[in-house]
Amino acid sequence: MNSQHFSTKERILGAAEQLFARLGFAGASLRQVTAAANVNLAAVNYHFGSKENLINEVFRRRLDELNTHRLQALEEALSHPESDLEELLGAFINPALDLSLDRDGGGAFVRVLARAYAEHNDALRKFLSDNYGHVMKRFHAAFAQRLPDLDKEELYWRLDIVAGALTYAMADFGVIKRKSGVTEQQHRERSAEHLIRFAAAGLRAP
Amino acid sequence: MNSQHFSTKERILGAAEQLFARLGFAGASLRQVTAAANVNLAAVNYHFGSKENLINEVFRRRLDELNTHRLQALEEALSHPESDLEELLGAFINPALDLSLDRDGGGAFVRVLARAYAEHNDALRKFLSDNYGHVMKRFHAAFAQRLPDLDKEELYWRLDIVAGALTYAMADFGVIKRKSGVTEQQHRERSAEHLIRFAAAGLRAP
DNA sequence: GTAGCATTCAAACGCGCGTTTTACCTACGA
DNA sequence: TCGTAGGTAAAACGCGCGTTTGAATGCTAC
Numbered sequence: 001m002n003s004q005h006f007s008t009k010e011r012i013l014g015a016a017e018q019l020f021a022r023l024g025f026a027g028a029s030l031r032q033v034t035a036a037a038n039v040n041l042a043a044v045n046y047h048f049g050s051k052e053n054l055i056n057e058v059f060r061r062r063l064d065e066l067n068t069h070r071l072q073a074l075e076e077a078l079s080h081p082e083s084d085l086e087e088l089l090g091a092f093i094n095p096a097l098d099l100s101l102d103r104d105g106g107g108a109f110v111r112v113l114a115r116a117y118a119e120h121n122d123a124l125r126k127f128l129s130d131n132y133g134h135v136m137k138r139f140h141a142a143f144a145q146r147l148p149d150l151d152k153e154e155l156y157w158r159l160d161i162v163a164g165a166l167t168y169a170m171a172d173f174g175v176i177k178r179k180s181g182v183t184e185q186q187h188r189e190r191s192a193e194h195l196i197r198f199a200a201a202g203l204r205a206p
Numbered sequence: 207m208n209s210q211h212f213s214t215k216e217r218i219l220g221a222a223e224q225l226f227a228r229l230g231f232a233g234a235s236l237r238q239v240t241a242a243a244n245v246n247l248a249a250v251n252y253h254f255g256s257k258e259n260l261i262n263e264v265f266r267r268r269l270d271e272l273n274t275h276r277l278q279a280l281e282e283a284l285s286h287p288e289s290d291l292e293e294l295l296g297a298f299i300n301p302a303l304d305l306s307l308d309r310d311g312g313g314a315f316v317r318v319l320a321r322a323y324a325e326h327n328d329a330l331r332k333f334l335s336d337n338y339g340h341v342m343k344r345f346h347a348a349f350a351q352r353l354p355d356l357d358k359e360e361l362y363w364r365l366d367i368v369a370g371a372l373t374y375a376m377a378d379f380g381v382i383k384r385k386s387g388v389t390e391q392q393h394r395e396r397s398a399e400h401l402i403r404f405a406a407a408g409l410r411a412p
Numbered sequence: 413g414t415a416g417c418a419t420t421c422a423a424a425c426g427c428g429c430g431t432t433t434t435a436c437c438t439a440c441g442a
Numbered sequence: 443t444c445g446t447a448g449g450t451a452a453a454a455c456g457c458g459c460g461t462t463t464g465a466a467t468g469c470t471a472c
Contacts, residue, residue, distance in 0.1 A: 161371050165374070
């Protein structure tokens, strides 16, 4: 993994993603990261300035793509007028699922994201809110249109629950063990199906 | 806080809970913990043996009580035959809510618990499964009785989603900001109400 | 070929970590 | 009154941390 035909920066980002997912931001050291990336220790500070900044770049690399895909999927769903709640939920959930299934680190990244949630880091929250808040607003508007009887604030609460359950499901927090013969991909796909069904009913609750 | 009329052990546990919630297990140092607890640095290793063991004791102290309360609430709900899905969900969710509202550290503990989920620590998972797996089995049986048409495995998935969303909600992961004039208690209480409504509908989904 | 720049490298910096050691205090039963 | 055990105290242990330094190397343009 992280073989030589990737650049030093890319190898560091990939190794950092893996190790942050496994050990946490405080738990993974730059010595472990650079060893896994097969680069010199000083390369992190040379290319990224600091560990803090490396963490930010790990997020930026994936989140830009994720949210672009989410908005594309939403527009696609909205473009044909017969789209139902499940399709809108799919536009939100499936890009995250796809990311988690992406070879080379997507699965690790969703765990990193879950850790970031748990860290409750204010700086990161602001970063997420500033950079990706408009995505949630866009989805909120779309859901509000499909659920005209639902109070706007109530909808915010419910979307927040959906986002939480999604994070939880993608990061494989749950107690449900993957059965032998079921790949990680299949496990996550089923997880997403269950989640969409569950969330659609939850959003429609009176 | 952690004033002198608590024992050294209790002050360490309280301070550790607070700091683990805020900084994580790797992020909070024993020097910070002992300073906050106003005890000597060596007291942790004297009373608990190691940092690792201190972490375990932080969990044990709260989880025994939580699961006892959950099972009591479940029996109470089942005792009157008219109990509906919302009551069963309340038996699962409200003890966690009460714990999170407990003065002296319950609020911190639910965040510690959320961190533990995110850590994906195998030893901890086994500990939780061994010690508290029977609680989930008991709830599963109760829900299965109320939802006879729902496939058993489907129910496991959905309860897992509920547990995830609950963890997320109690730990205040969400992006929903607490409005000024709303206490943390009120915020969490509303969170629980929304969650019960949402989850009940989700569980009833066809 | 060589100057100039970007990158890599080994080594070291000071610091804070978990843990251990050793001495000291205090209370209580013999 | 003294010995002893339980608890607390300060100091130090070795280690791994993030970061910095300065020299060595590779690459590109002239």
